[in-house]
Amino acid sequence: MSSIIDTRRFVIFLLGLSALWSTVAPAAAGPDIRSGAALIIDHHGNRLYERNPTEVRPIASITKLMTAMVLLDADVPLDDPITITEQDRDRLRWSRSRLRIGEATLSRRDLLRVALMSSDNRAAAAIGRTTFADGTPRFVEAMNAKAQALGMVNSRFADASGLDAGNEATAEDLVRMLHAASQYPLIREITSSEAFTAHPYGDRGSLQYRNTNPLVRNADWRVELSKTGYINEAGRCLLMQAVVAERRLYIVLLNAQGKLTPVGDSNRLRQWLRSGAPEPGPRVTARGS
Secondary structure, three states: OHHHHHHHHHHHHHHHHHHHHOOOOOOOOOOOOOOOEEEEEEOOOOEEEEEOOOOOEEOHHHHHHHHHHHHHHHOOOOOOEEEOOHHHOOOOOOOOOOOOOOOOEEEHHHHHHHHHHOOOHHHHHHHHHHOOOOOHHHHHHHHHHHHHHOOOOOOEOOOOOOOOOOOEEOHHHHHHHHHHHOOOHHHHHHHOOOEEEEOOOOOOOOEEEEOOOHHHHOOOOEEEEEEEEEEOOOEEEEEEEEEEOOEEEEEEEEEEOOOOHHHHHHHHHHHHHHOOOOOOOOOOOOOOO
């Protein structure tokens, strides 16, 4: 029954966004956002800022939020141990990982933590490889099917990690994905956590992982869900649900050229809101409401 209610709420949310997007203009004197593509919407569907919101862009490791949803939708045992294999090696960009091939073994749940929190590509690849009997191709099919079900009509997915520049979406589509991901308590918990200790080698020591979004460690921020991303084609990206000045915001920042630009954009947005930006509708009073 709860899943039916959640689905109805999500449909109502999307319908509300569609109606408001057609009538609400961005604020005249908005925040100083420097990312190449951006969309910032509050929980009432009011657009606070937009730049190239319908431009299709590579999304890099933002992809891993879709990976997480597909894994959790598959309802496979999260405690099953998964060993990293040669198939999980990144042969496209040769990105690094501390999960050694043939040695590192983690539960699916901990693979998800490592993939989402620190954006480890081998962890994401292992999730894509092992979730379905048909392996990664079937997983990518499920990612694209999920995107279509969410109304992400201008998005497509090519792998589970985001290393392939063929993972593409618009900022508008990513608001839909962000809201859908926020319905999963485990995704919210992982992506808003500061750090995680993994034990992929048994009693031979542990690995410390930190969230790639430094704002989760900033006392001035109340981050409820986030994911960063970067490849050359995508630039620096940040997807985030956060409460600022008692307003829940859906923040999409893509194609930033500076390493710290998405964080700077977020802080400038926060300063703008706290300095007296228009505040329609009732205030947010409870997390997850």
